[in-house]
Amino acid sequence: MFAPAPFLLKDVSVSQVMIQVCVALIPGIAAYASLVGPAILVQLVIATLAALIAEAVMLKVRGKPLALFLTDGSAIVTAWLIALTFPPLAPWWLVVTGTVFAIVVAKQLYGGLGQNPFNPAMVAFAICIVAFPALMSQWPSVGLQLSLIEQMNIILGWAPRVDALSGATPLDAMKTALKLGDGSFDVATLLANQDIYGNFAGRGWEWVAAGYLLGGLWLWHRKLITWHVPLAFIASLTLVSGALWLYNPAQFASPLFHILSGGAMLGAFFIATDPVSGCTTPRGKLIFGAGCGLLAYIIRVFGGYPDGVAFAVLLMNLSAPVIDLLTQPPVFGMKDKA
Amino acid sequence: MLMNLFKFKGGVKPPSNKLQSNHLPIAQAPMPSRLVVPLHQSIGGTPRPVVEAGDKVLKGQVIGNADGWISAAVHAPTSGTVLEVAMHIRPHPSGLDSLCVVIEPDGKDKWITRTPIDHKAVPPADVFHHLQQCGIVGLGGAGFPAHGKLTPTKGVPMDELIINGAECEPFITCDDLLMRERAEEVVRGIALFRDLLQPKTVIIGIEDNKPEAIAAMRAAVDAQKEPFSVVAVPTLYPAGGAKQLIRVLTGKEVPGSMRSTADMGVQVFNVGTAYSAWRAIAHGEPLISRILTITGNVHAPRNYEVLIGTPMGELLALAQPHPDTDGILMGGPMMGFLVPNPQVPVVKTTNCLIAHDDRLFPPKAPEMPCIRCGACARACPHELQPFEMYWFSRAKNFGKTQEYNIFDCIECGCCSYVCPSRIPLVQYFRFAKSEIWAREREKNASDQAKTRFEFKQLREEREKADKAEKLAKAAAAQAAKKAAEAAAAAAESSASPTPDAPTAPLVAATTDAPSATVTPENDAKRATIEAAMARAKAQREAVQPKNTESLTAEQQKVAAEIEARRVTAHLIEPEPAAPAPTSEKPE
Numbered sequence: 001m002f003a004p005a006p007f008l009l010k011d012v013s014v015s016q017v018m019i020q021v022c023v024a025l026i027p028g029i030a031a032y033a034s035l036v037g038p039a040i041l042v043q044l045v046i047a048t049l050a051a052l053i054a055e056a057v058m059l060k061v062r063g064k065p066l067a068l069f070l071t072d073g074s075a076i077v078t079a080w081l082i083a084l085t086f087p088p089l090a091p092w093w094l095v096v097t098g099t100v101f102a103i104v105v106a107k108q109l110y111g112g113l114g115q116n117p118f119n120p121a122m123v124a125f126a127i128c129i130v131a132f133p134a135l136m137s138q139w140p141s142v143g144l145q146l147s148l149i150e151q152m153n154i155i156l157g158w159a160p161r162v163d164a165l166s167g168a169t170p171l172d173a174m175k176t177a178l179k180l181g182d183g184s185f186d187v188a189t190l191l192a193n194q195d196i197y198g199n200f201a202g203r204g205w206e207w208v209a210a211g212y213l214l215g216g217l218w219l220w221h222r223k224l225i226t227w228h229v230p231l232a233f234i235a236s237l238t239l240v241s242g243a244l245w246l247y248n249p250a251q252f253a254s255p256l257f258h259i260l261s262g263g264a265m266l267g268a269f270f271i272a273t274d275p276v277s278g279c280t281t282p283r284g285k286l287i288f289g290a291g292c293g294l295l296a297y298i299i300r301v302f303g304g305y306p307d308g309v310a311f312a313v314l315l316m317n318l319s320a321p322v323i324d325l326l327t328q329p330p331v332f333g334m335k336d337k338a
Numbered sequence: 339m340l341m342n343l344f345k346f347k348g349g350v351k352p353p354s355n356k357l358q359s360n361h362l363p364i365a366q367a368p369m370p371s372r373l374v375v376p377l378h379q380s381i382g383g384t385p386r387p388v389v390e391a392g393d394k395v396l397k398g399q400v401i402g403n404a405d406g407w408i409s410a411a412v413h414a415p416t417s418g419t420v421l422e423v424a425m426h427i428r429p430h431p432s433g434l435d436s437l438c439v440v441i442e443p444d445g446k447d448k449w450i451t452r453t454p455i456d457h458k459a460v461p462p463a464d465v466f467h468h469l470q471q472c473g474i475v476g477l478g479g480a481g482f483p484a485h486g487k488l489t490p491t492k493g494v495p496m497d498e499l500i501i502n503g504a505e506c507e508p509f510i511t512c513d514d515l516l517m518r519e520r521a522e523e524v525v526r527g528i529a530l531f532r533d534l535l536q537p538k539t540v541i542i543g544i545e546d547n548k549p550e551a552i553a554a555m556r557a558a559v560d561a562q563k564e565p566f567s568v569v570a571v572p573t574l575y576p577a578g579g580a581k582q583l584i585r586v587l588t589g590k591e592v593p594g595s596m597r598s599t600a601d602m603g604v605q606v607f608n609v610g611t612a613y614s615a616w617r618a619i620a621h622g623e624p625l626i627s628r629i630l631t632i633t634g635n636v637h638a639p640r641n642y643e644v645l646i647g648t649p650m651g652e653l654l655a656l657a658q659p660h661p662d663t664d665g666i667l668m669g670g671p672m673m674g675f676l677v678p679n680p681q682v683p684v685v686k687t688t689n690c691l692i693a694h695d696d697r698l699f700p701p702k703a704p705e706m707p708c709i710r711c712g713a714c715a716r717a718c719p720h721e722l723q724p725f726e727m728y729w730f731s732r733a734k735n736f737g738k739t740q741e742y743n744i745f746d747c748i749e750c751g752c753c754s755y756v757c758p759s760r761i762p763l764v765q766y767f768r769f770a771k772s773e774i775w776a777r778e779r780e781k782n783a784s785d786q787a788k789t790r791f792e793f794k795q796l797r798e799e800r801e802k803a804d805k806a807e808k809l810a811k812a813a814a815a816q817a818a819k820k821a822a823e824a825a826a827a828a829a830e831s832s833a834s835p836t837p838d839a840p841t842a843p844l845v846a847a848t849t850d851a852p853s854a855t856v857t858p859e860n861d862a863k864r865a866t867i868e869a870a871m872a873r874a875k876a877q878r879e880a881v882q883p884k885n886t887e888s889l890t891a892e893q894q895k896v897a898a899e900i901e902a903r904r905v906t907a908h909l910i911e912p913e914p915a916a917p918a919p920t921s922e923k924p925e
Contacts, residue, residue: 009755331743
């Protein structure tokens with residue numbers, strides 16, 4: 001009998017970690033569902049099934065143990081992040097395409113769990129927004145009340161994609177308005193339109209962001225993530241948006257708007273904190289988070305896409321190895337020598 | 339006494355499992371039927387056996403003499419007969435054999451004459467020698483000979499003497515019980531170390547999960563009116579690691595690369611070492627027994643005073659192991675190892691035996707890929723990046739593992755403990771370390787071979803050059819001689835000597851000589867050419883008549899006279915050897 005020390009092991013596992021991440025997403029999902037209806041739950045199921053099937057096929061092809069890796073929960077986390085970042089009434093095949101691409105290409109072809117250099121969910125988002133820009137920009141108009149059956153029909157393609165669907169996110173709506181604006185629109189008058197923007201950042205969306213914040217803080221409390229990435233993300237987003245807001249409040253929205261809208265909160269706590277594709281050293285995580293916040297702001301305000309979190313995260317994923325290399329902390333006893 | 343404590347980063351809090359074994363007093367283990375005493379029980383040289391099969395030994399008699407300064411003597415744990423001095427399995431994960439003295443006890447347990455010393459009355463060197471002769475080694479784990487740690491580093495003032503009673507590994511309670519029951523002698527041992535090291539302060543660090551031990555030690559310190567601080571340190575594995583305890587008590591961080599903590603003015607001894615050292619000084623008792631926790635999957639966990647050399651299986655039986663016990667763990671569950679078989683003997687550094695079963699130590703779940711969660715880095719008390727070291731160890735990129743300071747790893751097991759992917763990280767690091775050591779050994783060996791080869795080449799070239807020089811000189815001398823002869827002959831024959839005839843070859847010889855004196859630094863090509871020339875010349879000379887070479891001056895004179903007469907008689911032509919020096923010039 002051979003077994004190496006230590007003989008005592010903490011009761012932790014990869015699947016426990018992944019399950020807790022899913023649990024932490026629940027407050028945000030609940031707020032989301034109450035905002036846009038049960039469609040999001042349908043999307044979560046579709047994405048989960050697609051992810052598990054794609055994962056199973058790839059594991060089989062790669063000759064890896066199915067039971068061990070299918071139950072690790074990592075594919076489910078990817079699936080949920082895809083469902084939560086795609087438009088809630090996107091057609092089913094769009095979600096499936098994104099999920100399958102994430103699992104097959106972004107994850108398994110790179111070697112599976114732990115080997116992917118890019119966040120699979122963000123790869124899916126980037127691919128789909130480039131390939132299907134129109135569908136990826138169709139968000140349900142605020143106040144659109146559809147029953148589960150009606151939403152199902154839209155998702156499954158049995159009902160026409162009505163005009164009511166071609167709404168935009170508050171973030172996108174504001175950018176478009178400000179860009180089109182011949183000076184007649186400014187942030188203050190736009191925000192005064194309570195129908196779209198609610199109190200801070202889009203009617204109801206601030207509650208979704210609050211749900212993600214709550215789940216994120218719980219993850220931090222459970223020590224599954226550290227404070228570095230979320231704090232640096234939100235701090236850099238606040239700083240850069242705050243600076244421009246102070247410079248010209250008519251043209252630039254407040255930091256609060258930026259933090260609570262789009263994928264900022266989800267990105268800060270659940271996407272940029274992905275350990276596999278992110279930085280691992282404390283200083284590296286600060287740089288990584290700050291970079292994500294800054295790039296997300298630049299892309300969402302000056303770029304052509306409705307939100308910038310996905311591209312920001314991917315760009316920082318690209319930089320993570322070199323950031324880690326350059327931010328290695330000094331080891332015990334070598335601090336004054338470093 | 340209030341003290342400002344420091345924190346070390348990382349660490350884990352496994353369930354301590356100490357309560358099972360610390361509620362009963364230390365018991366005396368019965369005499370085993372046979373004692374197998376390994377000679378190599380401490381860091382450093384392996385003691386040389388001084389007994390043979392059939393010898394009668396007394397309790398405490400030296401059976402192995404220290405080999406060198408970093409080594410300590412080994413003694414017979416009881417009186418009896420030496421059955422054999424032979425290879426037996428040693429308590430090491432390798433399961434390899436080492437030289438052991440097997441003793442059959444005679445049941446009398448008769449002591450040899452014990453000689454206590456007064457450490458204040460004799461020079462320190464004598465105390466060190468006494469401790470070495472009594473086999474006192476660190477009982478905390480590594481087994482470093484104690485006397486080797488009792489001299490301060492030159493030029494570094496000894497600030498703190500730290501006594502390690504932390505006992506941070508789960509299950510183990512032998513130091514706890516020692517401090518509870520024998521605090522007085524522990525404190526006297528600490529005073530002995532203090533007298534030798536002369537530190538500014540003495541701090542006794544004990545984890546705060548041992549309140550009874552802390553109280554007993556405080557009482558003993560007060561009773562002896564010693565200015566020692568007994569400090570409760572937070573229970574956090576591995577607070578009992580020497581460098582972690584130093585950090586907690588003094589704030590100093592001793593780098594992993596620094597072998598001796600004395601270089602930073604700190605020295606650490608285990609409480610058990612202090613106790614044994616005091617027994618050796620005050621009673622002349624060598625280290626032949628120790629306190630040992632027997633716990634785990636047993637009915638009656640307890641601490642025992644055990645003779646070194648007792649087979650572990652016999653000891654485990656005392657605690658009545660449950661039937662599903664499937665192995666014996668030596669040491670704690672974090673850093674210990676399963677012994678290869680129950681015949682393995684207890685050695686000086688054996689602090690705990692744990693009966694292993696799947697309920698206490700569930701079999702490990704299958705290893706998953708690393709998800710770089712960084713839990714290991716947060717748990718590492720040496721602030722390393724275990725997942726990076728794992729990555730490079732796995733890829734056998736050992737140079738990179740060294741860049742990530744793999745040799746600072748103390749193998750405490752914190753990283754493996756917290757890993758959600760169940761990766762046996764410490765195993766990977768041990769593998770990488772041993773591979774690096776093996777490669778260094780290979781490299782040293784090949785470097786040595788290379789140096790040897792290069793030196794051989796150098797020597798051969800030098801010899802060739804020397805030979806060429808000698809040959810050149812000899813040839814020149816011979817040519818000069820022949821020229822002289824010729825000149826003499828000519829002078830005699832013609833009676834009109836040409837004065838510059840003998841000098842010409844001499845000049846030729848001297849101008850030729852420097853080119854033959856090749857220094858070893860000259861390039862090999864030149865040396866080879868000259869050696870070849872020398873060889874060619876030697877061959878040429880070999881075909882010339884040589885019987886005139888080894889003649890004495892007198893004989894030569896006679897020969898010269900004969901030669902001259904023959905020339906005068908016109909029997910032969912004068913020898914054409916006169917212009918010989920010209921042939922030595924490079925063609």
